[in-house]
Amino acid sequence: MASAAERDGGRLPAPPRTRPSAAPSIAPPFAPFILPSTAQKTALTSNDSRHSINDTWLSCIQESPGDVSLYFDDGRGNFITHGSQLRRPIASTVKLLHLVAFAEEVAEGRIGIRDPFSLASWDLNHLPGTDGGARARSFDAFGIRHEGERAADPQGSVPAVQLAKAMIGFSDNSAADCLHDLLGPSRIVRIGARYGWPEADLRSVLGELLLLVTDAPLEGVGPAERRRLGDELRQRYATDESFRVRAAHRVPVAAAPTAYERQAHWAAGGPAATARQIADLMTTVARGAVRAEEPKQLAQRFLEMQTPRLGVPGLVGSGAKDGIFPGILSTAVNTRWSDGRTGVAVAVVSRLSQAGYATAARSGPLSGPLRRALVDERWARGLAAAVTEVKDTESPVAGRSDEVGDVYR
Known part of the structure; x- marks a missing residue:
């Protein structure tokens, strides 16, 4: 049997909070049911800071916190969770x-x-x-x-x-x-x-x-x-x-x-999962890749195929999978670092209005801004600050990972 190798071949202010402009009440013309994660490759690979976390994601949290789940752990101590144990439809994720x-x-x-x-x-x-x-x-x-x-x-x-x-x-x-x-x-x-x-x-x-x-x-x-x-x-x-x-x-x-x-x-009514379940899988893959476990390395290579090279010191790679269906937006991102550290961010939004869906489709995948939060602590702090302000029946948790129990060890 062929070998595996042969088979493979200073703190700054948080980003300004902005609210997306009203979207026309139409579905994205290029994707009647699904927006593939690379339907707009420039959106996926852009490092442009104008892709603010707040443009789509934070407005969803602030306007409909009960329809949003988030699990975020950058591996350096910044940990945020909101609705992470609630099952939601996850589209292509x-x-x-x-x-x-x-x-x-x-x-x-x-x-x-x-x-x-x-x-x-x-x-x-x-x-x-x-x-x-x-x-x-x-x-x-x-x-x-x-x-x-x-x-x-x-x-x-x-x-x-x-x-x-x-x-x-x-x-x-x-x-x-x-x-x-x-x-x-x-x-x-x-x-x-x-x-x-x-x-x-x-x-x-x-x-x-x-x-x-x-x-x-x-x-x-x-x-x-x-x-x-x-x-x-x-x-x-x-x-x-x-x-x-x-x-x-x-x-x-x-x-x-x-x-x-x-x-x-x-x-x-489509396939559903919790943000925590998705985060567990993404973390298992990233950690296994760091430890050179063959299946995890292979999976991570697929996830990193079309993600950008950010030029961040110590960042070895970052993988992602996005999903979008009418009313649903989801993403899962992981990072792996030269010191063995890994990070993960998972976001799921449900019950998007037709205007919100169109805005999300035009804004590009959430993996871009969430990846920025995983690699840039300033963005992570901005995300934590915004989530902490949300008033909802389920209080979000944001803080240092050594201060909360619901975190990877």
């Missing part, structure tokens, strides 16, 4: 589970990163028009010929590693479902538990999208039943060409700005 499971399976030799995966199967996991062009961009990046959002040669194959790269680098939903099948959902959930995310709510993304475009009745439907219904629709999509055509024709209707309330209601 759930793909972190697929990533760590893939890395573990590769490290254990159960899957080779060059193992072929059928392009036809990748096609059958995709509902055109629902990912903001993520799939086409991933095909372009890998040199895969395609006609629109379908592979030009469905009889071809891709190495399994490209599925993971497409899922994390471009937030390709169909790639996530391919890994869901390749790894097995029960295996993904078990591995997620080992990384600090127990009893994960894992579902097929395509199945969820089909529930939306077919107007499936979802009121009062719990996660397990919704998973079953989605799996049934997904199976039908794979075997019934006429159903695939009808589903694709329904996308423009389901994605219309006038259907935002329906979209947001659907997204609110």
